[in-house]
Amino acid sequence: MRITEADVPALERGVALLGSGGGGDTRTAAVLLRRLTGGSEVVDVSALDPAAVVVPIGIVGATSALTEKLPGGAEFGTAVSAIERWTGQRADALVSIEVGGLNGLMPLVVAADLGLPCVDADLSGRGLPRLDQLSIAATGRGLAPAALAEPSGQVLVLAAGTDSSIERGARAFLATAGGWAAMAFGPVPAGELPGCAVVGSVGAALELGRRVLAAGEGPEPGALAAASGGRVLARGRVLEVSRHVGPGSHGSPGFGRGSATVADHRDGALLRLEMENEYLLALRDGSPAASTPDVIAVVDHRTGVPVLCEAIRSGIEVDVLQLAAAPFWTDPRRLPVLQPRAYGIDSDPVLVS
Amino acid sequence: MIVRRLLALASWAADVRVLAGAAGVDRPLTTVRATLDPGDVPGAGELLVLARQLRGTDWRIDALLRRGADNGAAGLLLPEFEPLAATRSLADRLAMPLLVTTARPLDLLVEARVALAAPELDRASLLVAAHRAVGERLRQPAEVVTALRDLLRSPVALLDDRGELLAGELPSAGLVRVGEPVPQRTDLDDGVLLAHPALLPGPARPALWLVTELRGHEATRADAVPPALALAAGAVQRWLLANRLELERDARSRAALLGDLLRVDDEPGADLRRRVADAGWRLGGWHVGLRIGVPSTVDTVARTQEVLRALRAEQIDAAVVEHGDGWTGWATFDQEPTAERVRELATRLRAAHKALRRTLGAHLGVGRPHPRAAGLAATIAEAADAARLAATRPESGHFLHVDQLGMAQLLLEWTRTDTFEPAARALVAPLHEAPGDLVRTLAAYLDAESSITETAAVLGVHRNTVAARISRVEQLLGVDLSHPDDRLALHLASRAVTLGS
Numbered sequence: 001m002r003i004t005e006a007d008v009p010a011l012e013r014g015v016a017l018l019g020s021g022g023g024g025d026t027r028t029a030a031v032l033l034r035r036l037t038g039g040s041e042v043v044d045v046s047a048l049d050p051a052a053v054v055v056p057i058g059i060v061g062a063t064s065a066l067t068e069k070l071p072g073g074a075e076f077g078t079a080v081s082a083i084e085r086w087t088g089q090r091a092d093a094l095v096s097i098e099v100g101g102l103n104g105l106m107p108l109v110v111a112a113d114l115g116l117p118c119v120d121a122d123l124s125g126r127g128l129p130r131l132d133q134l135s136i137a138a139t140g141r142g143l144a145p146a147a148l149a150e151p152s153g154q155v156l157v158l159a160a161g162t163d164s165s166i167e168r169g170a171r172a173f174l175a176t177a178g179g180w181a182a183m184a185f186g187p188v189p190a191g192e193l194p195g196c197a198v199v200g201s202v203g204a205a206l207e208l209g210r211r212v213l214a215a216g217e218g219p220e221p222g223a224l225a226a227a228s229g230g231r232v233l234a235r236g237r238v239l240e241v242s243r244h245v246g247p248g249s250h251g252s253p254g255f256g257r258g259s260a261t262v263a264d265h266r267d268g269a270l271l272r273l274e275m276e277n278e279y280l281l282a283l284r285d286g287s288p289a290a291s292t293p294d295v296i297a298v299v300d301h302r303t304g305v306p307v308l309c310e311a312i313r314s315g316i317e318v319d320v321l322q323l324a325a326a327p328f329w330t331d332p333r334r335l336p337v338l339q340p341r342a343y344g345i346d347s348d349p350v351l352v353s
Numbered sequence: 354m355i356v357r358r359l360l361a362l363a364s365w366a367a368d369v370r371v372l373a374g375a376a377g378v379d380r381p382l383t384t385v386r387a388t389l390d391p392g393d394v395p396g397a398g399e400l401l402v403l404a405r406q407l408r409g410t411d412w413r414i415d416a417l418l419r420r421g422a423d424n425g426a427a428g429l430l431l432p433e434f435e436p437l438a439a440t441r442s443l444a445d446r447l448a449m450p451l452l453v454t455t456a457r458p459l460d461l462l463v464e465a466r467v468a469l470a471a472p473e474l475d476r477a478s479l480l481v482a483a484h485r486a487v488g489e490r491l492r493q494p495a496e497v498v499t500a501l502r503d504l505l506r507s508p509v510a511l512l513d514d515r516g517e518l519l520a521g522e523l524p525s526a527g528l529v530r531v532g533e534p535v536p537q538r539t540d541l542d543d544g545v546l547l548a549h550p551a552l553l554p555g556p557a558r559p560a561l562w563l564v565t566e567l568r569g570h571e572a573t574r575a576d577a578v579p580p581a582l583a584l585a586a587g588a589v590q591r592w593l594l595a596n597r598l599e600l601e602r603d604a605r606s607r608a609a610l611l612g613d614l615l616r617v618d619d620e621p622g623a624d625l626r627r628r629v630a631d632a633g634w635r636l637g638g639w640h641v642g643l644r645i646g647v648p649s650t651v652d653t654v655a656r657t658q659e660v661l662r663a664l665r666a667e668q669i670d671a672a673v674v675e676h677g678d679g680w681t682g683w684a685t686f687d688q689e690p691t692a693e694r695v696r697e698l699a700t701r702l703r704a705a706h707k708a709l710r711r712t713l714g715a716h717l718g719v720g721r722p723h724p725r726a727a728g729l730a731a732t733i734a735e736a737a738d739a740a741r742l743a744a745t746r747p748e749s750g751h752f753l754h755v756d757q758l759g760m761a762q763l764l765l766e767w768t769r770t771d772t773f774e775p776a777a778r779a780l781v782a783p784l785h786e787a788p789g790d791l792v793r794t795l796a797a798y799l800d801a802e803s804s805i806t807e808t809a810a811v812l813g814v815h816r817n818t819v820a821a822r823i824s825r826v827e828q829l830l831g832v833d834l835s836h837p838d839d840r841l842a843l844h845l846a847s848r849a850v851t852l853g854s
Contacts, residue, residue, distance in 0.1 A: 240438045242410050259410055261439030270443050274412050283412060286419025286443055346392055346413070 023101015
């Protein structure tokens, strides 16, 4: 499957929806992807030699800093080389660490730059805030080794460590290194991807984007639900947005927390969204109505463009959607990694089906 | 209790603020409970006190409000905080009172608990006081009424089963629904009427009602009073049962004594005479028997007092004994009474009977005067016969005095009974089918001692007509009117039929 310029709007829409309010602004990545003259090659996992070396890559950190501190262009190549040098394996293909948000697009750009194919899979199936929630961590494969390359030239290899120590190490590095970095993880043989990754997620995001775009601008809730294959939680105006520092752990402040409340035009119900980097929990009139690991997406009612957690503000007209999580996450062995309690929200998961 | 009443308590009024959900302050409130768990589930009627500081942005406040609304809780109280506008809107939308306080929530909880228990305490202390006032020993109902009136500081009355006042006083006594033998509560303009029946076993008909009326300030105790009223009604019932037991025992011994008395043929023995004297009866002198019959459904023991009252009201000094379906009694004269005195007695009895018939379907028979013990049995037997006849004689007001009748008339009256009349009709039936007024002609003919001439004069027809009719009667019935038995039978039959039609 070749992603051409014509496919970019649909793919961008699809990955932005899967970001669940997080995953970063897709605009810069979409511009870069559109500029690739030959498009970008996406291959099925089954089309690869099972022994093929697949390197997971993505951008980590404050993705909003990406628009202020633009990539030099070499960061990904540096990170992949660092992993290649450390493991002694040449990369045969790349895979995105997170299909939701800009990491759903960026690896395609990088793959074209490096002349490698990109695998139709990712390590999240949606937008995720923490490295230790990636599928290779959730299945016990482990994050180490990992390499980070930041725009001013520093390269860091985290050769070994637990998933949470890798997460902590990467965060500490990002705080000193300008906010964001390109990151590559130790290679995964293509034959092992189905067991430790969400397979087919790039194609699925493209399909989702195509269907939603086909529904046109400002669709009725029913049409929107049908196009997205999900459930419309609310159709209304944002009444209030509140942001505050979340409950950190080990003395360090956590991610910013917040709530946004949408007054449903249909019946006056109040839909409250609890958010961190993503929309995590939706309460309809105080009663939990949807939660992670399902995707909760807020879209501008008129344009249909997904609204990021950091961009939601009161007064805008929105539709709130709940999209089913990838079956990878609803598996009881992995549900604890993404359920609300993993984010410090004391609620049982409320899933679409 | 409702949330609004709680908010009116002194410390709540001073320290608690309704942040949102004010539309729900009339929610019913049964208890106030404290918790430290924001995931707690408020139960129905509960006001949940979350004794823990939460951030105003905490979504669990919203979830608590919703769980409370779903379960019918009364509200939510938290330490002072500034909620999100969305949380306020939700509380308003769910009409779930969201209260905050700067005071210590647990102090407020204690005061609320005390206030919630107050009605129960009031009820309990009133009940104890009522028990002390009426519970210890057997008391007259009037005493119970007085004690209860002092206790409730409100008018109390005792009503009978028809709602008539027996003791105490009550302006709105007429509002008690005596047909419904259950505790009653009726709202008045500025108060409440509470009634409790005192029942006797057997027919589910309250014998008495204990009623009170709480007005003005006292009306607020309407929930506290019913148990005390029920206790007092129990005391009245106890008195009724004890009284009834005594009456029953008394009635049984008198009925047995009367039975013994009626059985002796000659002068009673010394033992029997002593028992009669103990009962306050006199065997000497002249007796006029009376018999009051009632339908078998009437509770005679319970209503003896009513009968005695009716007789006493007419200044009749008579012994009365519950006996079968009714009462047997007699009045005694020292000397043989003159016809004048007997008539006067009969007039008074008639008046007493009339009074009794207002509440009792009674028929009364009166015997002739007879002397001494043997005469007592005789006059009572006559009275019983007369009463039996009186039962079927609405035209005489179900009252019959043997003296007025003479024995012959008594016999004739007997022909009006249900057993004789159909037979009489059957006997003269053939005459009805033939032309000519044969039944009346036959009756007139037999009354005129078989005189054709007199019969013709009575009926206003020619004597030949009478002769022809009589011979047709003899033909139709196949009888011989010169035969005494046939004449007697036909005479009675024709009288019964002409009187009956």
